[in-house]
Amino acid sequence: MSTENMSTKLDRRSSKHAKWNLWLNKFGVYFMVILFIAFGTLISDKFLTVSNFMNIIQAVAMLGIVAVGVSFITYSGHFADMSVPVIMAFSGIIAVGAVKYGIVISILLGIAAGLSIGLVNAFVIGKLRANPIIWTLAVAFVMNGFIRWAYSGNQIYPDVESKGNVAGQIFVNLSRMNVFGSLPLMVLVMFIVVIIGQILLTKTKFGLQLKLIGSNYEAAKMTGVNVSRTVGLAFILSSVTTSIGGIFLTSLAKVGAYYNGIGYDFNAVTAIVLGGMTLAGGRGNAIGVLGGVFTLGLLSNIMTLIGVDTFSQAIVKGIIFIIVVGINAKSLRKLGRDDA
Amino acid sequence: MLNIIRSKNISKWIDNNRIYLIFIVVFLLATAFAPNFFNLFNLTNILRGASLGMMVAIGFTIVMICGHMDLSVASTLNLGAILVIGMQPRFGWTVSLIAAVLAGGIVGIINGLLVAKAKIHSFIVTLGTMTIVQGIIYMYSHGSSINVTDFALADWIDKAVIPLLPPRVLITVIAVALFEVFLTRTPYGKGFYMVGGNKETAWLAGFNTDRYLINAFTISALMAALGGALFSISISSAVPNMGEKGVSPLMIVLAATIIGGTSMAGGKGSIVKSAVAVIALGTLFNGLNCFGTGYEVQIFASGLVLAIVVLYEAFALYKQDRLRGQRPELLKELEDGRFKKI
Numbered sequence: 001m002s003t004e005n006m007s008t009k010l011d012r013r014s015s016k017h018a019k020w021n022l023w024l025n026k027f028g029v030y031f032m033v034i035l036f037i038a039f040g041t042l043i044s045d046k047f048l049t050v051s052n053f054m055n056i057i058q059a060v061a062m063l064g065i066v067a068v069g070v071s072f073i074t075y076s077g078h079f080a081d082m083s084v085p086v087i088m089a090f091s092g093i094i095a096v097g098a099v100k101y102g103i104v105i106s107i108l109l110g111i112a113a114g115l116s117i118g119l120v121n122a123f124v125i126g127k128l129r130a131n132p133i134i135w136t137l138a139v140a141f142v143m144n145g146f147i148r149w150a151y152s153g154n155q156i157y158p159d160v161e162s163k164g165n166v167a168g169q170i171f172v173n174l175s176r177m178n179v180f181g182s183l184p185l186m187v188l189v190m191f192i193v194v195i196i197g198q199i200l201l202t203k204t205k206f207g208l209q210l211k212l213i214g215s216n217y218e219a220a221k222m223t224g225v226n227v228s229r230t231v232g233l234a235f236i237l238s239s240v241t242t243s244i245g246g247i248f249l250t251s252l253a254k255v256g257a258y259y260n261g262i263g264y265d266f267n268a269v270t271a272i273v274l275g276g277m278t279l280a281g282g283r284g285n286a287i288g289v290l291g292g293v294f295t296l297g298l299l300s301n302i303m304t305l306i307g308v309d310t311f312s313q314a315i316v317k318g319i320i321f322i323i324v325v326g327i328n329a330k331s332l333r334k335l336g337r338d339d340a
Numbered sequence: 341m342l343n344i345i346r347s348k349n350i351s352k353w354i355d356n357n358r359i360y361l362i363f364i365v366v367f368l369l370a371t372a373f374a375p376n377f378f379n380l381f382n383l384t385n386i387l388r389g390a391s392l393g394m395m396v397a398i399g400f401t402i403v404m405i406c407g408h409m410d411l412s413v414a415s416t417l418n419l420g421a422i423l424v425i426g427m428q429p430r431f432g433w434t435v436s437l438i439a440a441v442l443a444g445g446i447v448g449i450i451n452g453l454l455v456a457k458a459k460i461h462s463f464i465v466t467l468g469t470m471t472i473v474q475g476i477i478y479m480y481s482h483g484s485s486i487n488v489t490d491f492a493l494a495d496w497i498d499k500a501v502i503p504l505l506p507p508r509v510l511i512t513v514i515a516v517a518l519f520e521v522f523l524t525r526t527p528y529g530k531g532f533y534m535v536g537g538n539k540e541t542a543w544l545a546g547f548n549t550d551r552y553l554i555n556a557f558t559i560s561a562l563m564a565a566l567g568g569a570l571f572s573i574s575i576s577s578a579v580p581n582m583g584e585k586g587v588s589p590l591m592i593v594l595a596a597t598i599i600g601g602t603s604m605a606g607g608k609g610s611i612v613k614s615a616v617a618v619i620a621l622g623t624l625f626n627g628l629n630c631f632g633t634g635y636e637v638q639i640f641a642s643g644l645v646l647a648i649v650v651l652y653e654a655f656a657l658y659k660q661d662r663l664r665g666q667r668p669e670l671l672k673e674l675e676d677g678r679f680k681k682i
Contacts, residue, residue: 079463129661130654134598137591138650141643148636266467279461311483314475322468326460333459 018335026284028331029275029291032324036298044305052301054184060297061186062245062252064290067268067275068190068197069241071289072234073132075201077214077281080269081235082136083121084242086143087114088261091243092250093147096158096171103167111243117143118239126232147258155257158250175252186248190290193241197286200237210234214281270317271296273325278332355656359600359613362645363620370627377630384500384509388574390622391512392417395567396593397600397614398519399448399560404597405523406556407536407606408455408462413564414590415473416444418582420565421572422477425486433493437569444565445558447473452554462557477580485579494576508570515563516615523611532556537607595646596621621645 040047066088070081081087095110117139124130162168177185201207209230212220221227245264250256275292277284299320303313354361371378396413403410420440427436447469454465488494497508505513523529534542535552543549572578582589600617602609624645625638 124651124654128651128654128658130650131604134594134604134646135650135654137594138643138647141591141595141639142647143643145636145638145640145643149634149640153634153636266470269463269467273464279463311475311478314478315472318468318470318472318475321471322454322460322465325464325468326454326458329458329460 022335026276026288027291028328029288029295029324032274033291033294033298036295036302040298040302040305043302047302047305054182054187056294056297056301057187057190058184059301060293061184061190062248063264063267063271063296064190064293065186065193065248066242066245066264067271067289067293068193068286069238069245070268071197071272071275071277071284071286072201072210072237074269074272074277074279075214075281075284076210076231076234077217078125078132078231078234079279080133080136080265080272081121081238081242082133082265083117083139083143084238084265084268085261085263086140086147086258087117087239087242088246088249088264089147089256089258090114090117090143091246092260093151093156093256093258095247096156096161096250096256099158099162099167099171100165101167102165103170106167106171107247110247111240114239114243114246115236118236118242121239122232122235125235126228126230144258151258153258155255157255159254171251172254173251175248189244189248193244194286194290197289201286206230206233211282214283216282267296270321274321276328278328283332356601358649359617359620362599363616363623366620366623366627370623370630374627374630377627380500380503382626382630384504384506386619386622386626387504387509388498388506389626390619391509392567392571393589393593393596393618393622394512394516394615395570396564396589397596397618398516398611399556399563400593401597401600401602401609401611401614402519402523402532402556403462403560404602404604405532405536405606405609406553407539407604408553408556409466409604410451410557410560411463411466411590412447412451412470412473413560413593414582414588415470415477416447416561416564417568417571417589418477418578418580419447419473420444420568421578421582422481422486422580423565424569425488425572425576425578426480428488428490433490433573437573440569441562441565444561444568446561447565448558448561449554451561452557455557456550456553481578481580483580485577487577491576494574497570498574508574511570512567515566516611519559520611533607535606592621592642593618595642599646599649 037048046052066084070084073079073081091110091114094113095106098106098109121136121139124135125132158171159168162171175184175186179185179188201210209220209225212223212225213227213230217227242264246261249260253260271292272284272289273279273292274295275284275288275290277289296317299317300313303316308316376382396417400410400413420443423440423443424433424436427439431439451462451465451469454460455462498506500506502510521529523532531542531547531552534545534547535549539549542552568582596617597609597614598604599620600610600613600615602614621642624641628638628641
């Protein structure tokens with residue numbers, strides 16, 4: 001009798017802990033966001049203003065758009081997409097090249113360019129099961145060389161390419177445009193992408209299948225999930241959002257070049273993992289990823305306000321990244337889910 | 341039946357030695373078609389260019405054999421490069437070289453401890469240390485390139501004292517040979533393959549798996565720092581952002597390791613093959629350079645080689661996966677008519 005009592009007590013306690021740990025694992029990143037906001041308010045009175053927050057969100061909007069797309073890949077247990085920088089560069093440079101045919105065609109062609117790389121990735125990784133990191137790395141090499149060769153290493157400018165057309169001006173304004181009064185277009189797109197991503201990941205058949213694949217590929221296959229199609233779709237979605245991010249980046253830089261988007265691959269992974277997704281797959285959600293993106297933005301904003309130089313910022317960011325992910329992995333291990 | 345066995349053996353042999361075949365093909369093509377390729381000066385140049393990658397590939401391959409990934413090698417080699425140059429005017433070459441390599445070793449120990457003891461995914465740990473070390477490098481160098489005051493060593497280390505083998509290349513080749521022997525001939529070295537193949541089994545068999553992981557990351561960082569230091573000595577200066585806008589050394593080494601046949605899942609791989617792959621990529625770059633093609637074609641070509649190798653591996657696995665649970669040799673006998681269909 002007493003042992004039974006004991007065990008139920010232990011059960012209850014462990015389940016309480018489990019719930020807490022699970023909650024921490026899912027939305028713990030927002031703790032950090034609140035912590036940073038509180039800290040920022042304490043140290044500077046310039047921090048808690050609308051314009052500063054708009055700055056922060058605008059600075060990370062492109063990373064947010066990209067990271068939500070890449071999170072589909074991480075969610076399915078395929079680590080990350082190393083071809084993110086070249087997809088961004090390629091979609092941007094194609095969009096700039098097509099700007100003379102009008103702004104709509106330019107954007108559509110840009111996204112199509114990124115999508116074409118995504119389709120190749122989807123086929124090779126989804127169907128032929130190549131290692132995602134190495135294959136996307138090879139794609140990055142090939143496309144980097146191709147873009148440099150096709151444009152002879154030059155940059156192209158939207159206002160020159162449009163030949164006096166108004167579309168060039170619109171293209172440059174894309175990243176500076178406000179809708180509904182004072183909401184930047186980039187931020188609106190980021191929130192739309194996050195909401196769509198969250199619904200896709202948690203509410204649809206596709207998301208559930210992706211979770212199953214991320215948790216256990218073989219089991220998913222045996223259950224009858226069309227694994228190659230689902231994994232392929234994740235890569236295609238990632239390439240679409242990445243090319244949207246690439247077009248915004250190109251518009252912001254006012255120049256289409258092969259080096260646009262360098263660093264976005266690892267930054268996206270940082271944001272995704274900070275947001276509670278594990279590289280093992282099948283865990284996390286898009287809102288968490290958004291939290292990870294905000295964390296990065298807040299961190300650099302606060303450090304700039306304090307007056308930390310860029311080089312030390314990298315060090316602090318790296319340390320916080322490792323600590324946060326370590327805590328996350330430990331909380332998962334306490335749950336008995338030793339796969340982080 | 342005999343035919344099947346023989347063809348299987350041949351394809352297996354090709355699989356095992358594919359990097360040597362790739363190297364020979366690239367080398368022969370370059371010799372035949374590229375102008376000014378086959379002469380002592382140019383061949384020495386290829387080896388000089390490849391020695392940095394070879395040095396980094398040693399440790400990188402060991403980490404990969406353990407089933408992990410070290411993204412921080414590029415930063416660590418940069419750290420070694422910048423420290424040895426920055427400290428030389430005050431302390432002289434010997435002290436600064438030792439200090440630079442040891443600094444790299446500290447990075448490796450931190451990586452290893454975080455991966456083995458804190459049990460964080462190696463991809464994440466090394467991504468973090470990559471950022472941290474890069475920040476330290478920028479802080480140390482204030483973002484500008486550094487030069488030395490003593491150029492004598494730079495002259496000596498890249499001069500072809502022995503034909504084809506300047507001291508820097510010689511050091512690299514010796515290091516590759518030593519680590520290959522260590523990994524394949526000594527009981528301790530063979531343990532790396534055990535740990536990478538199946539960590540649980542290795543642990544049950546009495547291997548100290550944590551110690552192996554820490555050692556692997558430490559070797560990787562030490563060799564990366566040594567390679568970077570030797571490289572920067574040979575050019576007498578160091579920049580904080582080596583290969584940032586082009587293709588980073590990490591990507592070259594990763595590509596070479598994969599082309600050399602090391603598996604990302606762990607438990608399989610060879611240092612010599614990785615080193616030969618680095619030389620093969622260098623030969624490809626150099627051969628294309630002889631035609632006067634630009635850097636972009638070289639990136640494109642190396643990407644293409646990597647893509648073909650990955651595709652080939654993936655396709656082989658795909659075929660194997662489709663045949664899983666079947667007995668092709670029995671089906672073949674059935675087709676041959678040895679057995680009657682019921």
